[in-house]
Amino acid sequence: MMKRILVILLLFAAVKAFSQSQDIIGSWLSADKVHKTQYFIKSNGIVEKRTALGSEDVWSKNPQKGTYTFKEGRLVLIWENSSSETIHVEFKEGNATFRLIDKQGKVGKAELFLKIVEEVVPDN
Numbered sequence: 001m002m003k004r005i006l007v008i009l010l011l012f013a014a015v016k017a018f019s020q021s022q023d024i025i026g027s028w029l030s031a032d033k034v035h036k037t038q039y040f041i042k043s044n045g046i047v048e049k050r051t052a053l054g055s056e057d058v059w060s061k062n063p064q065k066g067t068y069t070f071k072e073g074r075l076v077l078i079w080e081n082s083s084s085e086t087i088h089v090e091f092k093e094g095n096a097t098f099r100l101i102d103k104q105g106k107v108g109k110a111e112l113f114l115k116i117v118e119e120v121v122p123d124n
Contacts, residue, residue, distance in 0.1 A: 024070040024089065027116040028096065039113070041068060047077055074101075 028039040036058045040048040048063035066079035075087040075098075086101040094115060100108040 024068075024075060024096075028098070028113040029116055030098075030111050030113045037111070037113075041075075045069075049077075 025041050025043050028041065030037045031054070033054055035054060036050075036052050036056075038050045038058055040063070045067050046065070047068040048065050050058050050061045050063050052058040052061050064079055066077050068078070069076045070089075073089050075089050077085040077087070079085075088099040088101055088107055090097045090099075096113045096115065097110045098113050099110050102108065
């Protein structure tokens with residue numbers, strides 16, 4: 001009996017240790033006094049990014065489109081123009097801290113992004 005309980009506990013611990021703790025899929029929004037940034041990360045591997053100055057309507061901006069991979073806290077974005085970005089992602093209390101990683105591997109300043117579960121798109 002004790003052996004079965006130990007095996008079950010080990011299996012649950014292994015699943016918890018090797019599973020992704022958070023899902024990157026969704027709408028990620030950040031804004032400060034200077035600019036707004038929105039990432040729309042879809043389950044089919046597509047990502048869209050919009051940026052605008054603080055007083056501008058971010059929805060009116062044309063999105064930058066591309067594909068992504070997310071593994072071990074690294075979000076790798078490959079844009080349609082073949083440029084790429086790597087972002088280190090840390091989750092805290094349902095939100096995420098995104099840190100851009102430059103080509104030399106240096107991690108930039110943290111930006112807090114709030115995850116939005118539902119996405120509302122205005123009429124064109």
